[in-house]
Amino acid sequence: MSKVLIIISTGFEEIEAISIIDILRRANIEVVIATINDLLTVGANGIVVQANQKLEELDISLFDMIVLPGGALNTQNLAESEEVKAALQKMKKENKYIAAICAAPYALHEAKVLNSTYTCYPSFEKKIDSATYDSQNEVVIDKKVITSQGPATAMQFSLELVKILTNEETFLNVKNGLLVKHF
Numbered sequence: 197m198s199k200v201l202i203i204i205s206t207g208f209e210e211i212e213a214i215s216i217i218d219i220l221r222r223a224n225i226e227v228v229i230a231t232i233n234d235l236l237t238v239g240a241n242g243i244v245v246q247a248n249q250k251l252e253e254l255d256i257s258l259f260d261m262i263v264l265p266g267g268a269l270n271t272q273n274l275a276e277s278e279e280v281k282a283a284l285q286k287m288k289k290e291n292k293y294i295a296a297i298c299a300a301p302y303a304l305h306e307a308k309v310l311n312s313t314y315t316c317y318p319s320f321e322k323k324i325d326s327a328t329y330d331s332q333n334e335v336v337i338d339k340k341v342i343t344s345q346g347p348a349t350a351m352q353f354s355l356e357l358v359k360i361l362t363n364e365e366t367f368l369n370v371k372n373g374l375l376v377k378h379f
Contacts, residue, residue, distance in 0.1 A: 198225045198361040199226045200226065201283075222374075228254070232274070261293035264300035266296070266346065270299075285308070294342070298344070301314050302320050314330065315335070316329070355379075
């Protein structure tokens with residue numbers, strides 16, 4: 197069974213974080229929610245999520261993938277965190293999966309783990325590298341780095357993660373169970 201670490205901080209985008217957690221768990225993927233703040237972490241719209249652990253308490257090598265939800269404040273917090281940068285760099289060095297949605301690809305950029313092509317919330321590409329930004333695709337998979345545009349793409353992004361971490365049968369079961377028809 198795959199094991200995924202989702203890292204949040206104050207100001208995380210709730211739609212993205214909860215969609216990712218929910219959809220991955222529907223696929224029987226083990227999900228651990230870590231925070232760089234208090235275990236009770238307040239999202240961008242005032243919704244409180246209880247993380248399982250603080251990032252500093254975890255052994256990153258036990259995970260197959262790290263996922264960062266967006267949210268402007270969350271992204272800034274994650275991009276400035278030396279712990280988050282170290283975790284992302286460890287995953288990249290170990291050739292494991294890294295994923296980010298919305299503004300969070302900026303944190304990947306700051307950790308120097310983006311590959312050549314990515315997508316993100318429109319306007320954040322100006323903080324990263326406009327030359328390698330893909331505005332046409334809602335989800336971009338560049339080797340083992342997966343990025344997506346924002347709240348409206350959270351379900352597609354999450355299902356792509358399921359497809360990567362499991363198999364076609366599990367992917368289709370989860371997709372069909374959610375009544376997803378448009379991708």
